Amino acid sequence: xxxxxxxxxxxxxxxxxxxxxxxxxxxxxxxxxxxxxxxxxxxxxxxxxxxxxxxxxxxxxxxxxxxxxxxxxxxxxxxxxxxxxxxxxxxxxxxxxxxxxxxxxxxxxxxxxxxxxxxxxxxxxxxxxxxxxxxxxxxxxxxxxxxxxxxxxxxxxxxxxxxxxxxxxxxxxxxxxxxxxxxxxxxxxxxxxxxxxxxxxxxxxxxxxxxxxxxxxxxxxxxxxxxxxxxxxxxxxxxxxxxxxxxxxxxxxxxxxxxxxxxxxxxxxxxxxxxxxxxxxxxxxxxxxxxxxxxxxxxxxxxxxxxxxxxxxxxxxxxxxxxxxxxxxxxxxxxxxxxxxxxxxxxxxxxxxxxxxxxxxxxxxxxxxxxxxxxxxxxxxxxxxxxxxxxxxxxxxxxxxxxxxxxxxxxxxxxxxxxxxxxxxxxxxxxxxxxxxxxxxxxxxxxxxxxxxxxxxxxxxxxxxxxxxxxxxxxxxxxxxx
Numbered sequence: 001x002x003x004x005x006x007x008x009x010x011x012x013x014x015x016x017x018x019x020x021x022x023x024x025x026x027x028x029x030x031x032x033x034x035x036x037x038x039x040x041x042x043x044x045x046x047x048x049x050x051x052x053x054x055x056x057x058x059x060x061x062x063x064x065x066x067x068x069x070x071x072x073x074x075x076x077x078x079x080x081x082x083x084x085x086x087x088x089x090x091x092x093x094x095x096x097x098x099x100x101x102x103x104x105x106x107x108x109x110x111x112x113x114x115x116x117x118x119x120x121x122x123x124x125x126x127x128x129x130x131x132x133x134x135x136x137x138x139x140x141x142x143x144x145x146x147x148x149x150x151x152x153x154x155x156x157x158x159x160x161x162x163x164x165x166x167x168x169x170x171x172x173x174x175x176x177x178x179x180x181x182x183x184x185x186x187x188x189x190x191x192x193x194x195x196x197x198x199x200x201x202x203x204x205x206x207x208x209x210x211x212x213x214x215x216x217x218x219x220x221x222x223x224x225x226x227x228x229x230x231x232x233x234x235x236x237x238x239x240x241x242x243x244x245x246x247x248x249x250x251x252x253x254x255x256x257x258x259x260x261x262x263x264x265x266x267x268x269x270x271x272x273x274x275x276x277x278x279x280x281x282x283x284x285x286x287x288x289x290x291x292x293x294x295x296x297x298x299x300x301x302x303x304x305x306x307x308x309x310x311x312x313x314x315x316x317x318x319x320x321x322x323x324x325x326x327x328x329x330x331x332x333x334x335x336x337x338x339x340x341x342x343x344x345x346x347x348x349x350x351x352x353x354x355x356x357x358x359x360x361x362x363x364x365x366x367x368x369x370x371x372x373x374x375x376x377x378x379x380x381x382x383x384x385x386x387x388x389x390x391x392x393x394x395x396x397x398x399x400x401x402x403x404x405x406x407x408x409x410x411x412x413x414x415x416x417x418x419x420x421x422x423x424x425x426x427x428x429x430x431x432x433x434x435x436x437x438x439x440x441x442x443x444x445x446x447x448x449x450x451x452x453x454x455x456x457x458x459x460x461x462x463x464x465x466x467x468x469x470x471x472x473x474x475x476x477x478x479x480x481x482x
Contacts, residue, residue, distance in 0.1 A: 015102035015126055016046040019118075020092035022085070023050060023109030027057040031066040033107070034074075036115040041122075046101060048074045050109070051092050054082040059109070086201025090192050096184050105181040113179035114222050121181045124217035131186040131214035134172070135179030135221035147223025153234070160238060164203070167249040168210055172218060175241070178202060179221055186214050200240035207248045251404070275382040275474045276301055278436050279353055282380055282478060284308050289348030294369060295335060295355035299326030305351075315343065335359050338368055345372045350379045354474075356421075357383055357412045366428045370481065379430065379479040385472045386415040390440070392470070407473070418468075418475055425479060434478040439464050439471060 019037075023030050030050065042048075052060040060078040067074045083091060089106065096104040103125050105118060113135060124130035137144040138157065145154055161175045180202075189212055195204040209216060279301075283291070288309040293302045296314030303326040306312050314327040317334045324330075333340055336359050350369045356362035369379055384407040391407045394400055402410035416424075425432060442456040463471040 016100065017044060017103045017105070017122060017126075018046050018096055018099070018101040019048045019105045019107055020089070020096065021048065021050040021063075021107050021109050022053065022088045022092065023055065023059050023063070024053045024082075024085075024088075025055045025057050025059060026109035027055070027059045027062045029111040030059055030109040031062050033109055033111040033115060034063075034066055036111070038116060038119065041119050042072060045073060047099070048072060049092055049095055050074065050076045051088050052076065052078040053084070053088040054079045084197035084201075085199045086195060086204075087197035089201055090195070090197070093182075093184075093187050093192060097188050101184045103181060104184055104187070106178065108178055112224055113177075114224060117219075117221050120219045121179060121221075124219070125181055125183055129215070130217035131183045132209055133181045133217045133219065134174070135177050136172075136174040136218045137177060137221060137223045138174040139218060139220040143220070144223045148225030149223050150225070156234065156238065160241060164206075164241070164245045167245050168207065170206070170210060170216070172206075172216065174218070175203060175206060177221070186212070196240070196244075198240060199237050200244055203241040203244050207244060211248070211252075274438050274441055275353060275476055276304075278438060278476045279351060279380050279382060280304050280308075282434070283310065283349060283351075286349065286378075290344075290346060292343075292347040292350045292369070292372060293327065294350060294352045294365075295358070296323070296327060296330075299323040301351075301353065302327045310349070313344070313347070315339075335365055336361070338364075339372060343372055347373045348377050349373070350377065352379060353382045354384075356381065357409075357414045357416065360413055362414050363424050363428055366424065366430070370428060370430060375481070377480070378433065379477075381421075381477045381479060382474055383416045383421050384409075384412070384474050385417065385469075387417045387469045388440070388473055389470050391415075416475075418472070421475060421477075425477070426482070429482045430479040431482040432477055433480055436476040437464060437468060437472040438474045438476070440473045 021030070021034070026033075034048070034050075050063045052063065055078075060076060063076040067076055079088070079091070092106075093104065103122060105122060107113060107115060107118070117135070121133050121135050124133045137147070137149065138161070144157075145151065149157075157174065157176050161172065164175045165171055186209065190205065190208040192205075192208075195201050195208070206216070283305055289311070291302075291305055291310045291312045293299075293305070293312055293314045296302050296316050298320040299314055299322065302312045302314050306326065306328065312327045313329045313331060314323065315331040315333050315335070317332070319330055319332060331340075331343055333343065335355065350373050352366065352369060356366065359365050366379070366381075373379065386407055388407055391400075394408070400408075402408050402412075404410065407415075422432065439457065439460040442453040442460065460471060
C-alpha cells in the first residue's frame with residue numbers, strides 16, 4: 001500500500017478508507033465479524049488492519065487464516081505486550097496517519113457492533129458533513145434494551161451521557177459507543193498520545209474533538225449482546241469518564257491543573273463580577289483626569305475608562321489588535337524594565353490591574369509608577385490572593401501546577417497574600433486609602449449553570465466575611481504617597 005496521502009480533490013471524490021479492527025481474546029468472533037462486512041464496502045476499501053492486543057488465545061492465528069482465504073487488503077499485527085483498549089487504538093490511528101488514509105473506521109473484533117451498517121457510519125465523512133461519525137444504540141427509544149443490553153448498563157449509559165452533555169454543551173445521544181469513524185486529518189490534530197490507554201480513551205477523544213471544534217455526526221445502529229466477555233470494570237469506567245469530563249470542563253474555564261488548551265486570544269474582562277468592576281467604580285467616582293493604564297493589553301478595560309471622560313494612556317510591551325480607538329495614546333514599553341523617559345509624569349490615576357504578579361520585580365514597577373503620577377495622585381491595584389482556598393487546596397493535595405487563568409495563571413511569576421502585598425506597598429512609600437475584595441468567579445460556570453453559580457456566589461460572599469484570607473479571590477487597593 002502506498003503511504004502517499006491523497007490530495008484534497010481526490011479525497012473528496014474517492015477517499016481512502018481503512019478499517020481498524022481492535023481485538024483481544026476474540027478468536028471465536030474475529031473471523032465471523034470480518035465475514036459480516038458488506039462485499040460492496042470491502043471493494044472500496046484501501047486497507048483493513050487487525051490489531052491483536054497480545055491476546056491469550058489464538059486471535060492472531062485466526063485472523064491470519066482468514067486473510068489467507070480472501071483477496072482482501074488485510075494486515076494482521078500482534079502486539080507483544082497489551083497496550084490497553086486506548087493504546088491499541090492509538091497504534092491503529094498512527095498507522096492510518098502514516099499510511100495516508102482519509103477515513104478510518106473503528107470496529108470491535110468481538111462482533112458487538114454490526115459490520116452490516118458500516119456504510120451508514122462512514123457516509124457523513126464521505127459527504128464532508130462531519131469530521132467524526134458515531135454509531136448510536138440510543139437514538140431509537142429502548143432499541144438497546146431490545147437488543148439485549150442489560151438494564152443497569154442502559155441506565156448507566158443514559159445517566160453518564162446526560163451528565164457529559166451538560167458539562168460539555170454537546171448533544172450526543174450516546175457517548176459510550178465504540179463504533180466510530182474519523183477523518184484521519186482530524187485525528188492528526190489531536191494529542192492522542194496524551195490520552196488514556198484505558199477504556200475512557202473513547203471519551204477523551206470526544207473531548208478532544210469538541211475542543212478542536214470538529215463536527216460530530218451520529219447514526220442509529222442495532223444492539224447485539226451475546227456471549228462475549230466484557231473486560232470493562234463498570235465502576236472504574238464511570239469514575240474515569242466522569243473525571244475526564246470534569247477536568248475538561250475545568251480546563252475550558254482555565255482551571256484544573258496543567259495547560260491543555262490553546263492560549264486565550266483575549267484577556268478576560270471582569271467588569272460585572274470581578275476586579276475590573278471595582279476599579280471602574282473607583283475611577284467613575286473620581287474627578288476626570290489623566291489615567292495611565294499599565295499593562296493595557298487590548299484596551300477593552302481602558303475603553304470603559306475613556307467612556308467615563310478620563311484621558312487614558314495605555315502602556316504595554318506589545319500593541320495588541322483592537323487597541324486603536326480604545327485609548328487616547330499608546331506607549332510601547334516592557335514593564336519588566338524601567339519606564340522610558342518619554343512616559344509623562346503627570347498622571348492623576350495609575351491603574352495596575354492584574355499586572356504586578358506578571359513582572360519579575362513588582363516593587364520596582366510600583367515605585368516607578370508612583371513617580372509618574374502627580375503629588376496627590378492615586379494608584380489602583382488588583383492582585384490575586386495566593387491564600388485563596390483553590391491554590392491552597394492544590395498545594396495541600398500535592399497537585400501544584402499552572403492554569404490558564406486565576407491565581408495559578410501560567411503567566412504569574414509572583415504570588416501575593418494580603419500581608420505580603422501590603423508590606424510591599426509600605427516598602428514602596430505608598431499608603432492604603434481603600435481596600436476591597438472580590439470572591440471566586442463562579443459566574444464562569446456559564447449560563448447553563450446560572451442558578452448554581454448564584455447559590456455558590458452567595459455562599460462564597462458569606463464565607464469571605466467570616467474568613468477573608470481564605471475566601472478572597474483578589475485584593476484591590478487605592479494607594480497614595482505615604
